[in-house]
Amino acid sequence: MDYLLDRKQEGLQKKTRTFLEKACPESVVREAREDEDGYSPKLWKKIAKRGWLGLALPEQYGGSGGSLLDLAVLNEEIGRAVCPGPHLSTMLSGLILLDAGNASQKKTLLPQIAAGELIAALALTEPQSAWNGNSVEPAGITVKAVPEGNKYVINGTKLLVYDAHIADAILCVARTKARSKGGDGITLFLVDAKSPGLKCKPLKTTAYDKPCEVVFKKVQVPKSSIVGKVDQGWAPLAKVLQIGAVLTCAQMVGSSQKALELAVDHAKTRMQFDMPIGVHQYVQGHCIDVLWYSETSRWLTYQAAWKLSEGLPAEMEVAMAKAWTNKAHEKACWHAHQVLAGVGYTAQKGAMSLYSMKGLSLQNYLGETDYYLEKIAKEMEKWPAPEQPHGKPLGFWGTPIEEQTPAWEPWRQMREGKKTW
Amino acid sequence: MEFRFTKEQEKLRKKIRNFFLKELPEDFGRSGGDMNEQAQAFMRGFQEKTAAAGYLTSGWEKKYGGMGLGHIEQGIVDEEVGYAGIGWPSNLGLHLAAPAVFLFGTEEQKKKFIPALARGEQIWFEAFTEPQAGSDEANQQTRAVQEGDYFVLNGQKTFISGGYKPDFLYTLARTSDSVPKHRGISLFLIPADLPGISYRPLPTIGGGVQNDIFFSDVKVHKEYLLGELNRGFYHAMATFEFERTGTANSGRAKRALEEFVQFCQEEKRNGKPLFADPAVRKSLAEMAIEIEIWRLICWKAVWWFGNRNKLGPMHYDLSGMCAKRFNTSHAERMSEILGALGQIRQGSKWTKLRGAVERRWRAARSLHAGGTIEIYKYAIARRGLSLPRIPAKLNVQIGRALQEQKK
Numbered sequence: 001m002d003y004l005l006d007r008k009q010e011g012l013q014k015k016t017r018t019f020l021e022k023a024c025p026e027s028v029v030r031e032a033r034e035d036e037d038g039y040s041p042k043l044w045k046k047i048a049k050r051g052w053l054g055l056a057l058p059e060q061y062g063g064s065g066g067s068l069l070d071l072a073v074l075n076e077e078i079g080r081a082v083c084p085g086p087h088l089s090t091m092l093s094g095l096i097l098l099d100a101g102n103a104s105q106k107k108t109l110l111p112q113i114a115a116g117e118l119i120a121a122l123a124l125t126e127p128q129s130a131w132n133g134n135s136v137e138p139a140g141i142t143v144k145a146v147p148e149g150n151k152y153v154i155n156g157t158k159l160l161v162y163d164a165h166i167a168d169a170i171l172c173v174a175r176t177k178a179r180s181k182g183g184d185g186i187t188l189f190l191v192d193a194k195s196p197g198l199k200c201k202p203l204k205t206t207a208y209d210k211p212c213e214v215v216f217k218k219v220q221v222p223k224s225s226i227v228g229k230v231d232q233g234w235a236p237l238a239k240v241l242q243i244g245a246v247l248t249c250a251q252m253v254g255s256s257q258k259a260l261e262l263a264v265d266h267a268k269t270r271m272q273f274d275m276p277i278g279v280h281q282y283v284q285g286h287c288i289d290v291l292w293y294s295e296t297s298r299w300l301t302y303q304a305a306w307k308l309s310e311g312l313p314a315e316m317e318v319a320m321a322k323a324w325t326n327k328a329h330e331k332a333c334w335h336a337h338q339v340l341a342g343v344g345y346t347a348q349k350g351a352m353s354l355y356s357m358k359g360l361s362l363q364n365y366l367g368e369t370d371y372y373l374e375k376i377a378k379e380m381e382k383w384p385a386p387e388q389p390h391g392k393p394l395g396f397w398g399t400p401i402e403e404q405t406p407a408w409e410p411w412r413q414m415r416e417g418k419k420t421w
Numbered sequence: 422m423e424f425r426f427t428k429e430q431e432k433l434r435k436k437i438r439n440f441f442l443k444e445l446p447e448d449f450g451r452s453g454g455d456m457n458e459q460a461q462a463f464m465r466g467f468q469e470k471t472a473a474a475g476y477l478t479s480g481w482e483k484k485y486g487g488m489g490l491g492h493i494e495q496g497i498v499d500e501e502v503g504y505a506g507i508g509w510p511s512n513l514g515l516h517l518a519a520p521a522v523f524l525f526g527t528e529e530q531k532k533k534f535i536p537a538l539a540r541g542e543q544i545w546f547e548a549f550t551e552p553q554a555g556s557d558e559a560n561q562q563t564r565a566v567q568e569g570d571y572f573v574l575n576g577q578k579t580f581i582s583g584g585y586k587p588d589f590l591y592t593l594a595r596t597s598d599s600v601p602k603h604r605g606i607s608l609f610l611i612p613a614d615l616p617g618i619s620y621r622p623l624p625t626i627g628g629g630v631q632n633d634i635f636f637s638d639v640k641v642h643k644e645y646l647l648g649e650l651n652r653g654f655y656h657a658m659a660t661f662e663f664e665r666t667g668t669a670n671s672g673r674a675k676r677a678l679e680e681f682v683q684f685c686q687e688e689k690r691n692g693k694p695l696f697a698d699p700a701v702r703k704s705l706a707e708m709a710i711e712i713e714i715w716r717l718i719c720w721k722a723v724w725w726f727g728n729r730n731k732l733g734p735m736h737y738d739l740s741g742m743c744a745k746r747f748n749t750s751h752a753e754r755m756s757e758i759l760g761a762l763g764q765i766r767q768g769s770k771w772t773k774l775r776g777a778v779e780r781r782w783r784a785a786r787s788l789h790a791g792g793t794i795e796i797y798k799y800a801i802a803r804r805g806l807s808l809p810r811i812p813a814k815l816n817v818q819i820g821r822a823l824q825e826q827k828k
Contacts, residue, residue: 001424267808279809323707389443389447397449399768405457407586411622414622419621
């Protein structure tokens with residue numbers, strides 16, 4: 001057991017934090033909200049230079065060969081700064097290409113991803129799948145890709161696709177075979193964002209992070225754009241969705257940690273009635289709850305990240321981390337808001353709302369709470385009955401307590417109505 | 422970062438689990454309460470057997486009857502004890518009082534008091550709480566007046582846990598009035614059968630056995646004073662750092678959930694297993710997450726304690742909060758699932774789960790033992806988050822002003 005990051009990870013955490021404190025203050029986050037593209041290409045260049053995008057990609061492809069745990073550490077810092085940009089989309093697309101891409105795709109595309117020269121968006125969610133709660137299940141995929149000669153033609157609508165409007169390529173999760181025919185029937189296509197018939201429209205959402213409506217209208221894609229095997233695209237995707245879910249949790253952990261610092265700092269410095277408001281138990285209670293939600297999320301998240309990093313089966317750990325952190329982050333931010341009160345409620349300035357608004361986006365991405373709770377319940381159904389002891393039964397524990405003769409004198413006396421004191 | 426145990430640690434866990442599975446009777450503890458002669462005789466014997474196998478005091482040094490195991494190993498032993506549903510009769514003596522003897526006792530005292538306790542032969546009560554001294558532990562009113570080689574004790578303790586005949590009382594008493602109140606208290610380990618000590622049962626709604634203890638001119642030889650005169654409060658505070666049976670609690674709760682899941686698979690309602698009900702499924706899944714959080718938080722505390730020379734003291738520890746919040750959550754969720762039939766006490770053919778859920782619900786009405794959740798929060802707010810506090814030296818003034826308010 002070890003709850004500490006190793007030295008390299010501590011270094012990564014420290015350097016990333018220092019960098020973002022300087023390069024991504026509140027003003028940069030607010031600018032991105034107003035900006036049409038929703039990010040700063042200048043910041044993106046710096047991020048790419050720091051090797052974020054290739055952190056978990058092998059060195060042979062221009063990455064730094066880091067682990068998934070390193071990626072979680074990085075994402076906690078991203079969450080702590082509410083750093084805008086297509087980093088998560090690009091990282092996840094890179095991981096999918098790494099796992100499912102052919103040699104030529106990996107050789108060509110991964111170095112571009114690592115260098116920040118290729119921005120990719122993962123088009124997974126659809127209007128119905130988001131509504132029906134199966135956005136991370138093959139059953140939720142209805143966007144169709146039909147073979148036509150040496151091409152495929154994609155039709156359908158994806159919704160809440162992050163960074164599609166600024167992407168160079170869209171990794172489209174499409175159905176190439178009906179489920180009834182067996183297998184998952186899913187194929188992944190890396191679609192050129194400039195393809196005719198492909199329209200990306202950013203939506204205005206709570207967090208202003210511009211997830212898109214992506215409409216495929218008879219979009220033609222060459223066979224070479226297929227990533228992985230036809231009709232068998234879900235398996236490599238599923239692994240990356242697990243990672244993605246944990247990375248959203250890592251961002252929420254960083255965000256709730258920051259919310260704690262904002263709340264505690266305010267509680268110590270805000271004076272009312274001639275004393276800091278943090279002296280009051282109700283205010284302390286809120287701060288403690290921020291700590292509670294952030295600390296509990298932290299360890300569920302890092303356990304899941306560590307397990308994925310070690311290549312160990314982690315479905316339950318991921319499900320637990322995501323189901324809990326989704327709700328916990330919302331509550332952590334709520335409690336922090338109560339401490340900050342008016343100061344955290346202004347729309348044009350103040351950091352707190354940036355965290356709570358972004359939280360709504362993170363908690364709904366890559367699997368909602370109820371989806372993961374049901375997953376956990378299904379697994380619990382398989383739990384074996386706990387093994388009972390083997391010794392011969394002794395028979396005296398079944399007597400109701402009131403009828404048992406106490407062994408110790410004062411209790412026996414009391415039962416008999418006598419006094420010994 | 423690593424969230425797993427070594428092969429040796431897993432082997433140890435398996436060994437202990439198998440030991441308990443072999444030694445415990447099939448119907449072990451399936452009613453709660455171990456007040457009666459037969460149950461107590463069994464538990465005492467089993468405790469001694471476990472001590473002989475080395476698992477009772479696994480973390481103690483070998484010269485004191487332990488196995489000298491590390492903190493993770495101790496945590497595993499505790500977790501398995503909880504998972505098996507065991508509550509050692511000597512639990513408080515082993516976990517709270519013995520560390521005080523180790524830290525502050527003389528070599529004489531260690532030789533005199535420890536071996537029998539380590540063999541599982543003795544029961545020690547932790548007798549700190551008084552009618553006027555609960556959360557305000559330093560507000561001790563029991564007096565120990567020095568007369569030659571003896572201290573004469575007068576006073577009362579209350580809510581003292583224990584249903585077995587005690588051998589010793591690990592207790593605090595006031596030995597000086599002339600200083601701030603926490604500086605005039607001394608720590609004692611008193612033979613429980615000295616003339617002048619009497620016991621009054623205090624049945625609780627939760628089923629846990631508690632007592633009033635009365636001291637009436639009890640003559641206690643000075644050899645039973647632990648540590649320095651008037652430093653008792655600080656000694657006691659120091660030993661609370663050693664209280665690391667968090668994993669026993671989480672292990673116990675894990676077992677309770679597993680039993681309950683089994684129950685939900687077997688019991689039918691409206692023709693279908695309880696497990697088929699979406700509301701039940703959701704609640705069970707949420708409980709499973711809470712167990713996992715509890716486990717991770719408790720192990721963090723165990724791991725940190727083992728590394729405290731490197732890491733310093735923990736600023737905050739949420740394992741107490743987990744125990745209180747999640748015990749309450751699980752007791753209430755399970756009770757809710759059972760509905761109206763969940764209130765039937767053990768002994769009836771209509772009783773569910775042999776009354777275990779009903780008992781736990783009662784016990785969870787207040788989980789103040791060992792420190793109220795409010796005291797825990799105080800500690801987290803002050804030590805963990807460095808939030809401001811009213812200086813204690815103003816307490817008397819504030820108390821007086823509040824009394825004035827009442828009029």
